[in-house]
Amino acid sequence: MRDAAAIVGIGQTEFSKNIGRPEQAIALEAIKAALDDAGLSPKDVDGTVKYSLENTFEHDIARNLGIPNLRYFGDVAYGGGAGCGAVGHAAMAIATGTAETVVVWRARNRGSGGRPWASKSNRIGGELQWYLPWGLSRPVDQIAMLARRHMIEYGSTDEHLAAVAMAFREHAQNNPAAMMRKPMTREDYFDARFVSEPLRLFDCCLESDGALAVVLTTPERARDMRQPAVLVRGFSQGIGPDHMVMANYFTPDPLDSPGAYAAKDLWNASGVGPEDIDCVQLYDAFSPLVVISLEAFGFCKPGEGGPFAASGALRAQGGSLPCNTSGGSLSEAYVHGMNLILEGVRQLRGTSTNPVACETVMVSSGNGVPTSSLVLRKAA
C-alpha cells in the first residue's frame, strides 16, 4: 500500500496545563480545524481511527460534526504506541476502498485531568501485580529501569540524555505553540531534581491538555485539496516476544525494543532505509526512548544513540538528523505523540517553525510499549 493514502489536513488546539474545555470539545475543534485545513466538510468524512484510550467515541464525533455515515471506524491500543498505527490503519482503510476520507485524532486533558498512575486501588490484578506492589508505579520508573540497563550495557550517560532534552528545547523556542520555550542550559538540566534515577525532571515529557487531528484521503482526491499532499509511504506495528505493556523486563533482551521489530517491517513496507530519512520525529515521553529508538530504527548501531545525540545530530540547526523539530513531548506538548505526526507533515509542507529541507520523514510512536511507525513523503 505504498503511497496509497495521503494526509491532506492537520488541525490542533492550543496546548496548556489547563485548557478549560472537555476532551470531547477539543477533539471536535481539532478535527474541524483539520477538515478546514484540507478544504473538506464533515460531509466528506466516512471513516475514523482513534486511540483506544480516547474518552470520546466516534459516534459522538460523528453526531456533533454532522457526519452522515461512518462506514469504517477502528482504534489502536497502547496509548503512546498507537499514533502512527492509527494513521496506518486509516491508510489501509483508504487503500482497500473501505473508506475514502478518514479522520484520526487524539484529545487528552492530561495536564488538568490528573495522573492515571496515581489513582490505582490497592488491590492490584493483571500484569501490574508483578511490579506495582514494590513501588514501580509510574511510567517514568518503568522507563528509567530500561535507561539504567542501557547505561550498564552500552555506557550511555546522562550527558547524552541532556543533549536530547536540550536539542528539543532549542526547537521549542521557535515554536509559538510549544509549552516550554524558555532556554535550557546543561546546568539547568543537571540542576533539576531526580524523578526516578537515573532520570531527572527534564528527561520527562510535559503534562498537557490539547487535541490534534489529521485527515487522510486517496492520492487522487488529494490533488484537489487546499494543501500539498503528504503520502503515507509505509507503516508498521510491532510487539516483540514476551512483551508486557511497559514494565518490559521479562523478554530475552529488553533492550531489543518493540521499535526494532517495527523497524524491519517499516523499511520493507516503505522501500526506503534510515539513510533516506531527512528528518525524524521519535516518540519522547522520556529522553532515553529517543536514544533507544535511534538504535532500533537503524539510525545508529546499538550503543551509539547516546553519543550520536551528544554530537548535536538531532538539532534542526546543522544536525545531520533533525529530530522532534517542534520540541516534541519534552518541550512542545505531551499528547501521546500525535503532535510528532503533525510536525512530520509540517516539515514536508515546509511550514515547520524549524524547517529542514526534506523529502522523506520518519515518525515513531511509543517505543516502551507495543509500538508503530510511519514513513511520510512529499507527493510528486
Add this chain to the structure above:
Amino acid sequence: MSSPPRPVPDPDISGAPFWEAAARHELVLQTCASCGTIRHPPRPMCPACNSMEYTFEQASGRGRIWSWVIAHAPVLPSFAQKVPYNVVVVELDEGVRMVGNLFDVDNDAIEEGMPVTVDFDDVEEGVSLPVWRPQ
C-alpha cells in the same frame, strides 16, 4: 500520619500459587509440565510448547541485580514516606527476571551484577512480597 495501604496483589488463577508460596516465605517459579520451560510472570500457557499444564517449583532464591531505579517524589501516597526508595530487577539463577526491592544496601551502593538472595517483606496480613538482600 499513617500512610494509605500499600498496593498488594489481587492474584489471578495463574499467579495465585506464586503469592500463596510467598505468604509462606517460599519463592516458587511457574514451570511447564510438558517441556520444563520456566516462566515469569505466570500465565496460563507455555509460550515455548503451548501446554497449559504447569507446576510451581521451588526456586534457588538467588540472583543478581540486573537494573534498578531510585524513585523520588511525587510517588503514590502509600510510598510517599519511603522516598527515595529503590526498585530493582533481579535476574534469577534460573534465568527469569523479577521486580523487587533491595534491602540492607544504600541506594548509592547498588551495583549491576551484585549477588542477592531472596527474603520476604510482610506488607499485610497474609501478603508477603519477595525482596532481596546481598548474599
